[in-house]
Amino acid sequence: MRLSISLTASVAALALVSPAVAQSTTQPHAGAAASPAKPAPVADLVKAIDIPFEQFTLTNGLRVVVHTDRKAPVVAVSVWYDVGSKHEPAGKTGFAHLFEHLMFNGSENAPGDFFEPLKQVGATDLNGTTYFDRTNYFETVPAAALEQALYLESDRMGWLTGAISQAVLDEQRGVVQNEKRQGDNEPYGLVSYKLIEGVFPKGHPYGHSTIGSMADLDRASVQDVKDWFRDHYGPNNAVLVLAGDIDVPTARRLTEKYFGAIKPGPKSVAPQAAVPALAQPRNEVMKDRVAAPLVVKSWPVPGLNDAAAPALEVAAAVLGGLASSRFDNALVKGDKTAVQVSASYSDFAQVGTFTIQALVRPDVDPAIVSRRLDELVAEFIRNGPTADEVQRTLTSTISRRLGGLEAVGGSGGKAVALAEGALYSNDPGFYKKQLAALALQTPASVKAAVQHWLKRPSYSLTVVPGDRDAYEEAQVPPPAEQAPAPDVAAKGTREPMPAVGDVGALAFPKVERARLSNGVELVYAQRTTVPVTQMVASFDAGAAADVADKLGTQSMTLAMIDEGTARLNSIQLAEAKERLGLDIFTGSSADRTTVSFRAPSANLAPALDLWADLLRAPSFPDSELARVRAQMLTQIAQEQTDPEGIEQRIAPPILYGPSHPYAKNQGSGDAKAVAALTRADLVAFHRAWLRPEKAKVFVVSDRPLAEVQAGLNRVLAGWKGEGTAGTKLFLKDRPAPTPRIVLADRPNSPQSRISGLLRTGMRGTDDLLPVITANDALGGDFLGRINMDLRETKHWSYGAYGGFGRHAEEASYQLRAPVQADKTGASIAAMRTEMAAFVGDRPMTQAEFQRTITGATRSLAGNFETSRAVLSAMQANDLYRRPDDYYGTITQRYRAMTRDQLNGAIRSVIDPNRFVWIVIGDAKTVRPQLDSLGLPVEVMRAASVTDVPQGE
Incomplete structure (x- = not known):
């Protein structure tokens, strides 16, 4: 099961290469004339986000929220319990998450692994998570299997403790401790613990990690966990969301049938959790096996129900969330002392954190970056954001939320939005209020929020390369003899688990193929569930096309591709994307190199202009090459400190043989080769491989094929390959690797x-x-x-x-x-x-x-x-x-x-x-x-x- 434990985005997976200022060196393509459409207003994007729902409450206190979405014969089942790590007393850290694992191990009337029956019914998006404020379980099942899913969820809600044995506890305790080791083993893997302890005082409900300590997990007894269940997992502490191919009458009948007999338990009470105030700034330094120093600063701030929440969200985006953020422009693109900088606002139910982090260029003193961050924050507090920064933030943020609500369930779909609102704010429709409040933000409101909250003392942590302190390992004691705890119900008191009906067949959308005027093949499918267009230019290149004696050429080409075009430098390009709610991505596999985008369909025409510019005329400015090269070299060094990164660099030559094209797929490339790359190398790779003869364009959109094709013909007219195209040679006869x-x-x-x-x-x-x-x-x-x-x-x-x-x-x-x-x-x-x-x-x-x-x-x-x-x-x-x-x-x-x-x-x-x-x-x-x-x-x-x- 997945666990969320970090206060910030995972520092172990930092994407190091950012856009930068570019100088124009080529002419714009013929199709880049003024776009026929202007960006859609933010208000229109907000209106497009709607999740109609009805709710009711069973007599035992279970709150049920229902959203009908008939696009596919599936239903998302999402159960959220009002229990998280903030409810854990001293000495029992990690209990909520440990119990999340235990609840997957079968219940009294459905013994065995919970995944077994759900696998057979075809469940997708199946998981559970624990965080400070809640524990949730979710699965998306065929509508014909809904009754079986509800039986299983209700059985572990009402009939669980008899299935918990010492063996089950020992098993899942070991799994959780290995989950902890796995996260801790990554570079910067211990940072989240230091942040939590630095921001919150000892004893604060949010003052310890969700995964807990090894020692507390060691001490958990069978009686402890059974008591924990009885105290927290009653129906009156839960919200059940059903979203998809379901209606309210059916939901009433089925939830009453399966959950109605479960008796309520003690009502969960939110602990007192005021926003703490640090008495003075606190600074710490820790060592870790990392390739680059990391500077982190964090402030305790209000949570999601506070009036300041939307302003803090905008502030984080302007400072370090946008591609054109203040931090990125100043530290990454400007003085080049950092290779990545970000800011984030974590809005928990009762409190929040405002955190900034900078990955420092390895040859730079992190104290310099720390002081510069302080200066930039101070300037932002004095003057606040500009109107354009606020507007770009609103468009980008709301556009991403629009695209993220296509799924009915999972970890970020419509069921999640409804459940969070119900559990944290007593309103399943709270997402609407959040969006409305976000859309009303102004430079003045953002400035007022940061002046109130970011003037307060912060906690600062600097991570520098070096040997870690001794690692806390588990010391599991022998199981103690315990008297059996009484069960809440006798096994076998329920009716048998219901059978699955006829499952609806997949209705995969019709795929159509067409040709653009320049000969590029267009592969298209229409989906009208959300007004979003997703498009991929896929080139027959990939890691297999990398230059054999210059590994990393492809990575550097993709890293430099958004450093500017003939019309726009990097900052202008980033700002233009943000005004459209447009996300442009580059990527590669062993076989393919891709340049793709996602945008609200209302902004499709101007989005195509920007995307086509990147495909056809990236400028690869010499002025930015040294900076991006330094970022890539830092990325390579980071890969050599991370277990997964090390494996990705070692495995391909061993598996395929050193001369095979797939052996080139070694992370971000060879450090010596990347250090010597020139602009000419990147231009040569782009011309040889990212050319129309090697391209296919894949599109899924709510807009009809004719409109998409016409738009592509407009922006790609006259696009032709230059010079000789690249080739790949796959040797067939090779000796197998020696075991x-x-x-x-x-x-x-x-x-x-x-x-x-x-x-x-x-x-x-x-x-x-x-x-x-x-x-x-x-x-x-x-x-x-x-x-x-x-x-x-x-x-x-x-x-x-x-x-x-x-x-x-x-x-x-x-x-x-x-x-x-x-x-x-x-x-x-x-x-x-x-x-x-x-x-x-x-x-x-x-x-x-x-x-x-x-x-x-x-x-x-x-x-x-x-x-x-x-x-x-x-x-x-x-x-x-x-x-x-x-x-x-x-x-x-x-x-x-x-x-x-x-x-x-x-x-x-x-x-x-x-x-x-x-x-x-x-x-x-x-x-x-x-x-x-x-x-x-x-x-x-x-x-x-x-x-x-x-x-x-």
Whole structure:
């Protein structure tokens, strides 16, 4: 289950490359004449965001909110409990989150893992989270499976404690502690704890992390957790939101049927949680294994129900949220002392935090950046934002919320908006009030808020490279003998779980193809659920097209592509995007390089102008190259401190061979090569690969094809390739990698990141559906044998999975398992055993087969509920040379499969003895374990991943 613990955006995943001021060097394209439309007013965007709802309350206090959305035959079920880490007393930190895990382990009338029945009904967006203010559980299910989902949710609400045993507690405690290790093991992974402790005084309800301490988790007893359940999880402490293919009469009947008999419990009471005032500024320094210093400053401020909340949201965007933010312009693009700066307002139910963070250029004294941040904040307090800054913030913020409300459920859809309002503000429609208040913000209102709140003392933390302090490890005591606690109900007192009705078929939108006037193919699908257009220019390039002796050329080209065009420099470009609510993204896979956008369809015409400028005429200014290069070098250095980043740099040359095009897919590139890149290198890559002959444009929009095609013809007219196009050469005959273990020594890591790599001989364009389907029971799902063994049975990992790394020319099999350090060797042995059994004497069972096929067919409607999912599927179908109606016919293919067919397919691919294993961990702890596995062990320093052993 996912856990939110950070007060700010994850500092471990900072995107280091930002836009910068650019100088025009080329002429605008012919289609860049004045756009035929002006940006839509903010008021019109606000009006487009509407989630009609009705609500009622059962006699036991359960509040039910219903929203009808008939676009797909699915219903989002979202249960929010008024209990979070702020309710935890001293000595019991982490209990709310631990209990979130326990509630996935089955209940008295539905024993076994909660994921098992939901997998079979085809649930999507299935998870649970814990935070300061709440615990929530959510799943989107076919409408025909709604009764079963409600049965399961109600059973764990009313009939849970009898299913909690010492074994279950020990299992989930171990999983949670590995979840904690996994987050802590990342660069800057301990920052969130310091921020919480620095901003809030000891004993404040918001003054400890949601995941808790190792010691408190160790001390949790069965009686403790049962008492915790009885005190907090009654129906009168919950909000149930049903959104989708459902109406109010049906919701009344079903919620009364399944939840009505549950007795209310003690009413949850919000703890006293005033906004604290720091007596004086507080500054701390901590060391961490990071490549660049980090400066963080945080203020305690009011929460989301305070009148100051919308003004603080705007202030954070203007200072460090917009692409043209004050911090970015001054520190990243201006004096170039930082490689990334951001600001955020975290609006909790009772309090909030206003946090700024700057990733400092490695050769700069972080004290210089800290002082400059103070100066910029002081200037902002004195003068406030401009009217244009406020307007750009409002348009950008509201446009993103418009696009984010297409899904009925998940972690950010319409059910979430309604549940948050009901639980935090006693009004499911509170999102409307928030948007209205946001739209009313002015420079004066924002200035008044920051003058009141940001003049107060703040907490400052500077993270510098160095050895971490000793890590707090778990010391789980032996289980104590305890008297059995009384159960709230006797097992078996309910009716059996209801069956699932006929599940509605997937209605994948019709995909149409057309040609633009310049010959580029247009692949289009219409979705009218939200007035948003998403568009991707996909080029036949990708990491495989990177320059062999200059790895990182593609990354640098994409990083520089929005540094300016012939018409606009970087700041002007960023401001223009913000006025339109336009987001432009660049990205790449092994096979494709993409330049994409998302915008309100009301602003489609001017959005196309900006997007086309970036495609056709990026200026790649020499004046900004040194800065962006420094950012990219910092990114590369950061990748060498992060377990996942290290693996991404090591694995491709080992798996594919050093001369293979896919071996180039090594993170952000080679530091020496990036340091030597010139503007001419970037221009040459752009001309060779980002050209119309290599492009296809994919679009999902509420606007008709004719309008989209006409708009593209206008802005791309006359676009032609220049010079010689790039080519990729894929060698077919290569020796397989030698089975072995490559150990990257990362000292003092509480976890090891294990990767198992197998070159299969298959291509991504092959028909992989049988092997992918078979792998569901081995490594492709939460219920797969590898995850259930390492996580649920042994609780050595927070999650372990295996699947096919699918590229056009290769389809390798790859395992991923972060495990506690002392179980590294045993975990590899366990995975090898599971694979050997699966392709040997314990193949997929009939129950696993039935679960896989049923889940795959029933989940289709939920999988493609959003335009984003449809757009992704359109691109995948094209890359793998599948028909456009592939998902429209896949149900028949699933139903025609047999268990013997699937077992035979996976048996022909997986050989546990041919894997190469990569381990990123502490060699002094891990090496002795690996030496016992019977494979050669090669050791390298994690900080020297360019020296990868590349023997075939």
